Amino acid sequence: MSRILLVDDDVSLLKLMSMRLRSQGYVVDTADSAEGALDRLRQQRADLVLSDLRMTGMDGLALFERIQSQWLGLPVIIMTAHGTIPDAIQATRSGVFSFLTKPIDKDELFATIEHALSLTRPKQRQDWQSLILTRNPQMEQLLIQANSIAGMDVPVLIMGPSGSGKGVMTQALHQASSRCDKPLHAINCAALPWNALDLQLFGEDGQSGLFEQAKGATLFLDEIGGLSESLQAKLLQVLQEYGQGIPEVRVISSSHQDLVAAMEEGRFREDLFYRLNVANITLPPLSARSEDIPLLARQALDEYRSRHGDCAALGFSPEALALLAAAGWPGNVRQLYSVVEQLASLCCSPVIGAAMVESALSGGSGGIPSFNEARAEFEKEYLIRLLRTTEGNVTLAANMAGRNRTDFYKLLNRHGIEAANFKSKG
Ligand SMILES: Nc1ncnc2c1ncn2[C@@H]1O[C@H](COP(=O)(O)OP(=O)(O)OP(=O)(O)O)[C@@H](O)[C@H]1O
Numbered sequence: 015m016s017r018i019l020l021v022d023d024d025v026s027l028l029k030l031m032s033m034r035l036r037s038q039g040y041v042v043d044t045a046d047s048a049e050g051a052l053d054r055l056r057q058q059r060a061d062l063v064l065s066d067l068r069m070t071g072m073d074g075l076a077l078f079e080r081i082q083s084q085w086l087g088l089p090v091i092i093m094t095a096h097g098t099i100p101d102a103i104q105a106t107r108s109g110v111f112s113f114l115t116k117p118i119d120k121d122e123l124f125a126t127i128e129h130a131l132s133l134t135r136p137k138q139r140q141d142w143q144s145l146i147l148t149r150n151p152q153m154e155q156l157l158i159q160a161n162s163i164a165g166m167d168v169p170v171l172i173m174g175p176s177g178s179g180k181g182v183m184t185q186a187l188h189q190a191s192s193r194c195d196k197p198l199h200a201i202n203c204a205a206l207p208w209n210a211l212d213l214q215l216f217g218e219d220g221q222s223g224l225f226e227q228a229k230g231a232t233l234f235l236d237e238i239g240g241l242s243e244s245l246q247a248k249l250l251q252v253l254q255e256y257g258q259g260i261p262e263v264r265v266i267s268s269s270h271q272d273l274v275a276a277m278e279e280g281r282f283r284e285d286l287f288y289r290l291n292v293a294n295i296t297l298p299p300l301s302a303r304s305e306d307i308p309l310l311a312r313q314a315l316d317e318y319r320s321r322h323g324d325c326a327a328l329g330f331s332p333e334a335l336a337l338l339a340a341a342g343w344p345g346n347v348r349q350l351y352s353v354v355e356q357l358a359s360l361c362c363s364p365v366i367g368a369a370m371v372e373s374a375l376s377g378g379s380g381g382i383p384s385f386n387e388a389r390a391e392f393e394k395e396y397l398i399r400l401l402r403t404t405e406g407n408v409t410l411a412a413n414m415a416g417r418n419r420t421d422f423y424k425l426l427n428r429h430g431i432e433a434a435n436f437k438s439k440g
Pocket residue numbers: 145146147148174175176177178179180181182183270310347348351
């Protein structure tokens with residue numbers, strides 16, 4: 015059901031118009047001034063604003079400009095009894111969706127409203143759930159919760175162990191939200207040195223960073239527990255500025271660390287935690303939802319097969335699936351995907367059998383590491399050699415590797431290497 019905010023300083027007209035709109039099935043909020051409309055929007059987002067042009071105090075066009083700067087993409091239709099062509103031209107040029115002249119023609123009004131709503135209505139809203147495969151009752155309950163959280167436009171904190179699906183849950187939340195046709199901006203707070211992260215989030219001038227770019231959209235702060243003390247303070251300040259009423263930027267953050275413990279140990283600010291954790295989703299580890307394992311294993315194999323046309327394996331034997339379902343999976347769904355890829359790449363028959371699974375789970379694929387494991391090992395050794403050679407000078411090491419500093423820091427983070435440990439002590 016679409017929600018319309020109707021703004022007019024003529025109270026009797028306000029009553030009449032809202033009756034008309036309600037009779038068409040719209041939910042209608044009213045305000046008798048532009049200032050009142052802005053207050054109303056801060057409390058309750060609307061799908062469309064229908065406003066009079068000439069009003070005492072702020073007029074309809076000034077209201078439109080304020081709406082555009084705070085609720086980008088929210089369509090505004092302006093009505094006026096004093097309709098002049100220059101007014102209409104000015105209104106539509108500045109981005110007002112449409113300009114209607116009073117007395118308003120009922121059919122034209124409804125057609126214009128429906129046209130505006132059809133352009134902004136979230137697409138594929140019902141598909142949001144398809145990203146997350148599950149048949150586990152706890153996860154199904156979480157999906158119901160996620161669907162209602164998605165519609166609330168509040169900050170969400172997603173917790174759960176590494177590889178448990180915090181990233182896909184974020185995509186699903188964004189997809190189910192009214193911002194689904196806007197971008198989902200994402201940044202990993204643990205993968206960048208603090209100054210690069212500061213620059214990316216807030217920009218050099220405080221105007222050009224991700225926070226600014228994500229206005230009207232969603233910003234995913236992955237691994238929020240990795241924020242330095244000073245960035246935690248800065249983020250809190252920004253959220254306080256943005257967070258009055260309906261937030262311009264919807265922040266979804268995630269952490270595999272126990273942030274409550276981090277808070278108790280003084281490593282994470284309490285005030286920031288409560289601001290990010292307005293709604294919470296905590297994903298269970300894969301071992302607590304073993305009924306999902308066959309489903310996810312088949313999905314991982316299908317994905318592998320669609321990327322590698324020469325894959326011989328078509329499926330798993332029941333015994334192989336039982337072994338997968340009984341395993342511990344400390345790396346959760348990501349680890350399961352990686353084991354299935356390894357099995358699919360080694361398998362020469364249509365069915366992946368129990369013996370292969372057993373061998374992969376014990377890490378014993380003939381003593382030969384997988385390509386990914388071998389590459390990770392090589393990368394780590396290589397980075398350590400570079401840092402030893404340059405005595406921890408990251409700029410020099412990045413130059414020698416032919417990478418920029420940001421990429422180089424990402425590599426170091428991925429392998430848990432601290433450049434400072436290679437600096438000479440004297
Ligand atoms: N329920 C699920 N259904 C389908 N795929 C899933 C599901 N959960 C996770 N995955 C897949 O598992 C992999 C890891 O998931 P994801 O990156 O979302 O985990 P994460 O918790 O964000 O990990 P990390 O803490 O390491 O960032 C991805 O390839 C993702 O697509």
